[in-house]
Amino acid sequence: MNIRIDTHTHSVASGHAFSTIDDLARGARASGLDGFVLTDHGPGMPGSTHPYHFGNLRIVPELIEGVRFLSGVEANIMDTAGGVDLAPYLLSRLDFVLAGFHDICFDPGSRSANTDAMIAALSNPLVDAISHPGNPSFPIDNQAVVRAAAAFGKALEINNSSFRIRKGSERSCAELASLCAREGASVVCGSDAHYWRDVGNLSKAVAVIEAAGIPEEQVLNASVDRFLSFCERRKRERAEAAGPSPF
Secondary structure, three states, X not given: OOOOEEEEEOOHHXXXXXXOHHHHHHHHHHOOOOEEEEOOEOOOOOOOOOHHHHHHHHHXXXXXXXXXXXXXXXXXXXXXXXXXXXXXXXXXXXXXXXXXOOOOOOOOOOHHHHHHHHHHHXXXXXXXXXXXXXXXOOOOOHHHHHHHHHHHOOEEEEEOOHHHHOOOHHHHHHHHHHHHHHHXXXXXXXXXXXXXXXXXXXXXXXXXXXXXOOOHHHXXXXXXXXXXXXXXXXXXXXXXXXXXXXX
């Protein structure tokens, strides 16, 4: 399977990443990608950037180093009601909105509590996909989450960095991938690059997707057109949910 757009990358604006947007674009080009999404951490993450960063992403050109740039965020799930740490009017402007658990923003709870919070985030009309749902630090009911993702028309990520930094992710990610294949839930495949050389580093995630038998048409970023169509639909839905901008 050939992934065309890396849907999860971080720049220096995340506070603990080490590359500029131009660096990330060069990494995408070197990996043979057609594009990448900049998904810096939301402002609830200590050391991350001000909300103005996300509002001003509209000045970044669509093509950098010959690859497509898409604006995004890895928002933090902040509560059990599915709330995230960026205002609706800013979320409505972005191309792609990931949301995920980070223990500095949301204390890991019971399997039931984590599941309820993740499903609430999936039901949030301002969220497009869940980042690293296979994180074993936040155990969930995988089947319930996959069914919710399919029902809400959202995506679940198979995160390549998880296999290196989130110990024990192999089993949970494999189970999630198998359930996605069975339930027809959409999947995205992201590097979670915090340094430009990792952009497009997706081999382990792709191997999990292929072993689970997920058909290519369910992997949104295995096709530029498929991913852009998803982003366009979700951006319209987010704009409708956010309502008029206060500015």
